[in-house]
Amino acid sequence: MCKEKRTVACRCEDVTLDEIRDYIGMGYTDLEELKRVLRISMGRCQGKTCLPIVMRELSIATGVPLSEMKPTTFRPPTVGILLGDLAKGGLVHEE
Amino acid sequence: MKSRADVVIVGGGISGAAIAYNLAKKGVKHIVVLEKSYQGSGSTGRCGAGIRQQWGTEMNCRLSKLSNEYFEKAKEELEYHGDLEFKQGGYLILASTDSELELFRRNVRLQNKLGIRSQLISNEEAKEIVPFLVTDEIVGATYHEKDGHLNPFTTLDAFVRAAKRMGVTYLTHTEVTKINVQKGRVVGVETTAGNIATDTVVNAAGGYSKVVADLAGVAIPTYSERHQILVTTPINPILKPMVMSFSKNIYTQQVPHGSIIMGRSDASEPRDLNNRSSWQFLDEMAKTVTSLLPPLERVRVVRAWAGQYNLTPDKQPILGEVPDVKGFYLAVGFSGHGFMFAPATGILLSEMILKEKLTIDVSALGLNRFSKGELIIEPSVV
Ligand SMILES: Cc1cc2nc3c(=O)[nH]c(=O)nc-3n(C[C@H](O)[C@H](O)[C@H](O)COP(=O)(O)OP(=O)(O)OC[C@H]3O[C@@H](n4cnc5c(N)ncnc54)[C@H](O)[C@@H]3O)c2cc1C
Numbered sequence: 001m002c003k004e005k006r007t008v009a010c011r012c013e014d015v016t017l018d019e020i021r022d023y024i025g026m027g028y029t030d031l032e033e034l035k036r037v038l039r040i041s042m043g044r045c046q047g048k049t050c051l052p053i054v055m056r057e058l059s060i061a062t063g064v065p066l067s068e069m070k071p072t073t074f075r076p077p078t079v080g081i082l083l084g085d086l087a088k089g090g091l092v093h094e095e
Numbered sequence: 096m097k098s099r100a101d102v103v104i105v106g107g108g109i110s111g112a113a114i115a116y117n118l119a120k121k122g123v124k125h126i127v128v129l130e131k132s133y134q135g136s137g138s139t140g141r142c143g144a145g146i147r148q149q150w151g152t153e154m155n156c157r158l159s160k161l162s163n164e165y166f167e168k169a170k171e172e173l174e175y176h177g178d179l180e181f182k183q184g185g186y187l188i189l190a191s192t193d194s195e196l197e198l199f200r201r202n203v204r205l206q207n208k209l210g211i212r213s214q215l216i217s218n219e220e221a222k223e224i225v226p227f228l229v230t231d232e233i234v235g236a237t238y239h240e241k242d243g244h245l246n247p248f249t250t251l252d253a254f255v256r257a258a259k260r261m262g263v264t265y266l267t268h269t270e271v272t273k274i275n276v277q278k279g280r281v282v283g284v285e286t287t288a289g290n291i292a293t294d295t296v297v298n299a300a301g302g303y304s305k306v307v308a309d310l311a312g313v314a315i316p317t318y319s320e321r322h323q324i325l326v327t328t329p330i331n332p333i334l335k336p337m338v339m340s341f342s343k344n345i346y347t348q349q350v351p352h353g354s355i356i357m358g359r360s361d362a363s364e365p366r367d368l369n370n371r372s373s374w375q376f377l378d379e380m381a382k383t384v385t386s387l388l389p390p391l392e393r394v395r396v397v398r399a400w401a402g403q404y405n406l407t408p409d410k411q412p413i414l415g416e417v418p419d420v421k422g423f424y425l426a427v428g429f430s431g432h433g434f435m436f437a438p439a440t441g442i443l444l445s446e447m448i449l450k451e452k453l454t455i456d457v458s459a460l461g462l463n464r465f466s467k468g469e470l471i472i473e474p475s476v477v
Pocket of ligand 1: 105106107109110111129130131132136137138140141142143144270271272299301302307322324358401403404426427429430431433435436
């Protein structure tokens with residue numbers, strides 16, 4: 001780990017704020033593309049934590065106001081469900 | 096935007112990107128790739144990204160073999176900064192009936208003849224590869240250790256970035272709205288960002304191949320079908336190969352990231368370019384996968400999504416120039432395996448456009464095979 005403080009932006013996929021900034025600097029300025037190369041918002045929480053941070057960084061870098069940015073698609077199921085539970089047809093999950 | 100180009104490619108998925116890359120590598124200067132949405136928005140960014148050479152037709156075997164050899168060196172060749180997550184864990188293809196096993200025996204014979212070292216194996220041998228595989232309803236399998244997977248986003252990105260470095264213009268959020276044809280020859284395209292004059296246009300529009308062919312007034316026999324897929328949370332490596340069964344309608348593979356992806360098809364899908372996923376899929380998928388690979392009961396689904404298979408009547412792609420419209424090329428109808436064919440697609444289309452000798456004779460994959468009724472049907476598709 002580096003000397004500086006390592007700020008984790010996406011906890012599900014362990015992506016740091018520095019990595020996000022590096023990638024934006026390399027030209028990944030489309031949220032959909034940034035998502036797919038770094039896996040941000042593709043983990044268990046689907047971006048509940050990281051998406052606002054990533055969008056803010058993109059807005060700062062590109063000048064596009066947040067109000068004009070479209071968040072990424074939220075895909076089912078909204079909470080991680082065990083394949084075994086799905087197979088049984090019971091959709092109960094522990095909180 | 097450029098008002099003139101040597102080649103315009105419609106569609107910025109893996110096919111379009113690979114074609115642009117190969118043309119640029121051969122020295123073509125003014126190449127424009129037009130993508131109506133974001134990079135990877137089509138099937139490429141929605142696919143399972145499995146690569147296999149175990150096919151039932153000679154053409155599919157040859158295309159996949161050439162592509163696989165390319166994937167093995169793609170990261171160096173494309174000088175990509177990121178990870179292509181290339182994995183060769185093999186494909187284990189299960190037979191449920193004696194007649195299916197007989198078909199596989201023929202396939203393996205063909206594959207071996209073409210230099211693909213696949214083999215027919217017993218249930219016991221299959222269990223050596225996947226110890227927890229339930230083989231009660233299985234009568235045998237085939238296996239080829241060089242088959243595997245790549246990350247579709249980074250692989251596409253690697254082609255796009257390499258192409259851009261060589262001068263290709265790759266424009267996202269730009270849609271082609273018309274392909275102009277005069278006296279049987281392509282003369283240009285109209286787009287949402289202006290017109291481009293050109294005498295060469297490639298239709299690499301994936302699920303929209305028919306819509307884009309229509310823009311040039313050309314009818315092609317492709318159709319699109321929704322296919323669904325899901326991914327689990329990452330877990331420790333437990334599943335080495337892709338496990339696939341045509342009769343049980345499933346393919347599933349653990350990718351290097353640790354997550355397990357799995358998909359199946361549904362013959363009753365409406366052909367309406369819908370990309371939303373359904374609960375029925377989750378239900379059926381979970382039942383099928385846990386009966387075949389019980390330990391997966393304890394793995395969590397993170398996401399399900401859908402994309403388009405662009406199919407042809409014989410489940411083989413259409414590659415080549417449209418006979419009646421000079422300068423209009425097709426790279427479409429990959430029937431659910433266009434990711435793994437992309438390196439070959441890129442090489443072959445660039446050779447066709449530059450009138451070079453083809454690395455593989457794919458004259459059998461031209462559009463006119465349908466009117467002539469010369470179809471060789473690929474039997475091994477899921
Ligand atoms: C669920 C699923 C699983 C799959 N699994 C595998 C697999 O394991 N292995 C494999 O090899 N293949 C697989 N496939 C198939 C594979 O995804 C496709 O064959 C492949 O991605 C096709 O790439 P393409 O570049 O030809 O098309 P696409 O990636 O679809 O690209 C075409 C692009 O054209 C754009 N476009 C369309 N119309 C226009 C227009 N008018 N103007 C500008 N742009 C336009 C679209 O937006 C799209 O991005 C799978 C597909 C699905 C849906």
